[in-house]
Amino acid sequence: MKNLKKEREKKTINNNTERKQVERRKRQPVNEMNFLYKTTLDFIQLDPKGDIYRLIGDKLKEIIGDSIILVNSYDKVSDSIHVRALEGVVGEKIRKALKIIGKDIFAMSFPIINEEVRNTLIRGELFKIPGGLYELSFEQIPKGICNILEKFLNVGEIYFSSFTRGKELFGNIIIIMPKGIELQNREFINTFIKQAAIALQKKQAEEELKDSEERLKILFNYAPDAYYINDLKGNFIDSNKAAERLMGYKKEELIGKSFLKLNLLTPADIPKAAKLLVKNLRGQATGPDEFVLNRKDNSKVTVEISTYPVKIKGKTLVLGIARDITERKQAEEKLRESHQKLKKTMDATIETMSKIIEIKDPYTAGHQQRVSQLTTAIAKELNFSPDRIEGIRIVSLIHDIGKISVPTEILSKTTTLSDIEFSLIKGHSQAGSDILKSIDFSYPVANIVLQHHERLDGSGYPNNLKGDEILLEARILGVADVVEAMSSHRPYRPALGIDVALEEISQNRGILYDPEVVDACLKLFKEKGFKFK
16 A cells, blocks of 8 residues: 555656646746847847947856856957957956966957858857867967866856858857756757847947947048038038137037128128029039138138038038138239249340340341230130240240341341351351250240241251141241241341232242141231231
C-alpha cells in the first residue's frame, strides 16, 4: 500500500511539473511580445541625450541573465568597431579586467581587418565564436592576455551578432556566457537584436541629422559673407554674425523686418531690389547684383548680393548672400585713377614723340595724327575691341618715329630720290621698331611699326612679308598711310587729292592692300562722310 501511495504521489508531482512547463511554454510568447512591446516604448521614449547602447545592453542582460554583454558601434570613416556599453562586469572586477588588458577598451578601435570579417559582420544572425576573445578582438589584444582574461572572467561560450539592415552595418553585440551555462532563447534574442537594429539605425540617423544641422548652423553663423533668410515678402527670418556686422543691426532687430522697413536700401536701389524679388517669386536665383546699403549708424557700404530660392519645411524662402565690396570698389577707383594718370602720361609721351618727328620732317606735319584718325575709324568699322582700337591709335601716332634716323635734307628733298636715298627712307620702319621694342606697351607696337610698309603680294619692305604674315593692324595702318599721304602735299609733289588716293587702294584691293580693310575705308569715305580733321 505504501509503495502504491508513493507511486501515486510521484505521478502527481510529474503531472504538475509537466502542466507548469506547458503553461510556461504557453505564456512565453505572450511574455516575449510584452517584452518587445515595452522595449519598443523604451526606445521611443529614450531621452535624446540617453545612451541607446547602454539600453540595448540592459535589455539583453534582462533576457539572458548571468552573462557579460558588449554593445559596439561601427564607424564608417575609420571602418572600425568601438565598444560603447559593457554590462555584467562592474566595480573592482572591471578595473582588474582593464588592468589585464592594459588599455581602456572604450578608447580602443577594432579595425575590420579583411573582407571575410566584414562578410561575417553583416550576416546579422547570432552565432558562436570558436576562437575566443582573441578572435573577437580582431587580433588587437595579444593572445596571452586574452587567455588570462578568459580565466579571470570565467569565459565560456561566446556569441556574436550584428546590427544590420540589408548590407549596412550599424554596430554589433557580443554575449559572453559563464562556463557551463548555455545560452537560451536564441531565436528570441535574434528577434530582439533585429528590433534593436531598427532603433539604433533611427537613433544614428537622428544623430547624423543633428550633427549635420549643427555643422550647417556653424557654417551659416561663421561664414565670412553675410548670410540671411527672407520670406517672399522680403522680411528677415534668420541671419548670421557677418550679416549683423555688415548691416549694423543685431539679429533680433532684423527678424520680422524688411530691407525697406529698416531703410537699408538707397532710393535708387529699391526698384532693382523689387525686380529681383519678383524673380525669386518665380523660383529664379539672382545676382550677384551691386547695392549700396544704409547701415544702422547711417554709414554706407557697397555690397554684392546673390539670392537663391530654397525650400525649408515645405515653405519657399530666399537665401541671400551679401559680400562687402567697399574696399574692392575703393581699390578699383584708385586703380582707375591710376590708369587715367598713366594714360595721360602715355598720351603726353606719344604726342611728344610725334612732335619730335614733325620737327624733323616739318613738311609732313599732322600726317601721323590724320593717319591715326583713319586707322581708328577703320578699326571701329571692323568691330575691334576698345583695347585694340586704343592700341592702333597709339601706333598710328608714332608709326614714322624711325624717320629720326633719316637725314633732314632727304626728308625735305623736292626732287626725285636716288636709290641710296630711298633705301635710307625705307630704313625708317626698322629704325622705328628698334626704338620702340624696348618699351612695354602691352600691345605689339614695335611689330606693327616694322610691318606698316609690307604689302599682301610681298612687294613691301623691310621683310617682304605676304598675306597673313602681316599683322592686321599693320595692314590697316598701311592703307591709312597711303590714303593720307596721297591726299596731302609732299615736298616733291602737290597733293593728289582723296579721290586719287581711294582709286589707288581700290585698284590694288587684294593685291597690295587687304580687301576687308579697303572695303571698310571706302565705306567710311563714300557712305559715312569721313573726313580728315
